[in-house]
Amino acid sequence: MRIINTAEEMQRTALALRAAGRKIGLVPTMGFLHAGHASLLDVCRPECDVLAVSIFVNPTQFGPNEDLDKYPRDFEHDCELCEKHGADIVFAPTPETIYAPDHSTWVVEEVLSKPLCGRTRPIHFRGVATVVTKLFNLTQAQVAVFGRKDAQQALIIERMVRDLNMPIRIIVAPLVRDEDKVALSSRNRYLSAGEREAARAISRSLLAAENALVVGGAAAAAGEAEKVRAAISAAGGTVDYVEALDADTLSGVTAGSRRVLLAAAAWFGATRLIDNIMVEYK
Numbered sequence: 001m002r003i004i005n006t007a008e009e010m011q012r013t014a015l016a017l018r019a020a021g022r023k024i025g026l027v028p029t030m031g032f033l034h035a036g037h038a039s040l041l042d043v044c045r046p047e048c049d050v051l052a053v054s055i056f057v058n059p060t061q062f063g064p065n066e067d068l069d070k071y072p073r074d075f076e077h078d079c080e081l082c083e084k085h086g087a088d089i090v091f092a093p094t095p096e097t098i099y100a101p102d103h104s105t106w107v108v109e110e111v112l113s114k115p116l117c118g119r120t121r122p123i124h125f126r127g128v129a130t131v132v133t134k135l136f137n138l139t140q141a142q143v144a145v146f147g148r149k150d151a152q153q154a155l156i157i158e159r160m161v162r163d164l165n166m167p168i169r170i171i172v173a174p175l176v177r178d179e180d181k182v183a184l185s186s187r188n189r190y191l192s193a194g195e196r197e198a199a200r201a202i203s204r205s206l207l208a209a210e211n212a213l214v215v216g217g218a219a220a221a222a223g224e225a226e227k228v229r230a231a232i233s234a235a236g237g238t239v240d241y242v243e244a245l246d247a248d249t250l251s252g253v254t255a256g257s258r259r260v261l262l263a264a265a266a267w268f269g270a271t272r273l274i275d276n277i278m279v280e281y282k
């Protein structure tokens with residue numbers, strides 16, 4: 001497994017691999033890898049000849065008062081996990097090799113970025129779309145895997161690839177949960193034991209709502225969102241949002257909605273967690 005630290009070396013390597021006819025797969029991450037990330041590597045591995053994993057805590061997707069400086073890092077463990085799950089390249093650039101000091105070009109998705117996380121994190125998805133575009137250009141990947149954990153992010157990337165005719169296939173892999181059903185997240189590391197226990201209310205209530213939406217149909221969505229909101233508050237969490245939306249448009253659920261996304265973001269102590277369930281209707 002090769003470790004690459006500069007944008008220039010990554011692109012030069014990728015172009016040579018492409019010229020040799022190799023198919024490159026990419027799993028973009030911010031590091032501090034866990035079994036959720038590993039599952040993305042496992043999905044990507046059979047889809048490509050060369051599996052690249054990027055590890056980059058992207059400064060432009062963090063707001064001024066967010067956790068950029070304290071975002072957890074463990075590069076050695078990340079490399080072990082990547083090696084174990086078949087990565088050929090770990091691309092771990094410094095911010096300086098990714099962003100010129102006078103960087104001034106952005107990729108902005110203007111509809112799906114507005115609700116849910118977009119409300120309280122207004123520059124977040126601009127940073128995500130821009131860095132993902134850069135990672136696609138640098139790695140020359142023909143396939144990339146994203147997790148359903150970040151359902152809104154995955155939808156925005158799919159939309160961006162379609163709208164800008166990017167020659168890459170996007171695969172969205174299922175959300176991986178811990179034994180206690182809490183969604184695996186690098187940020188779980190911030191939680192105290194008590195907060196972790198309380199945070200189980202998010203997945204517990206979402207999974208109950210998932211059952212209700214399977215049985216009751218899309219019409220049950222608003223009522224189920226309200227129950228999730230109440231359960232999180234009762235556990236001591238501060239709700240950022242709990243919303244049921246049409247999963248293709250991220251606007252209101254209608255009788256014609258093919259998929260419903262019930263997404264939640266809540267604070268437990270100083271930690272903001274997100275989780276979701278998606279129900280598909282035939």
Ligand code: AMP
Pocket residue numbers: 028029030031036037039040145146147148149150173174175176177183184185186
């Ligand atoms: P992050 O390192 O948090 O930026 O996440 C990198 C990628 O891993 C994103 O596509 C996430 O959606 C995905 N991911 C993170 N946690 C999980 C999880 N618990 N299950 C599935 N995918 C995940």
